[in-house]
Amino acid sequence: MIWILETSPSYAFVFLRLGLAVTFFFHSTQQIFGWHGGRGLKAHLANWRDRQGIPVPIGALGLFIEFFGSFALLTGFLTRPFALGLALFIGIAMFKSHVQHGFFLARRPGEHSGIEYTLALFLMAMALFVGGGGALSVDGLISR
DSSP: GGTTOOOOOHHHHHHHHHHHHHHHHHHHHHHHOOGGGOOOOOHHHHIIIIIIIOHHHHHHHHHHHHHHHHHHHHHHHSSSHHHHHHHHHHHHHIIIIGGGGSSSOSSTTOOOOHHHHHHHHHHHHHHHHHHHHHHTTTHEEETO
């Protein structure tokens, strides 16, 4: 099980961790608490159930991973498991909500966004899953 915590001392992973931590923190609080113009937990889970066919318990698990994963990535604790969870979360969103709109982000108001942004988040999370937390991570301290 120690392989889950092993990581290289690379500072490159710190930037990936912090970028994803901030992004998923703001995204999850928008969805869960309705902050930043979001709908809130009940409305968001109902939307996923009704429009995407995602069962409420699975949606709630995804939001749990997204919210707590942001703190895990911030500290670099259990980076690999949370990075995998975030990659799965954003990968599902990419295929259920974005792939039918092509590649590019929305260029005009009212347009839907393609996979451009979600693909970048997915690949960043996968890089952390493969590489671990890197320098300045709790994982790195524990695995020494």
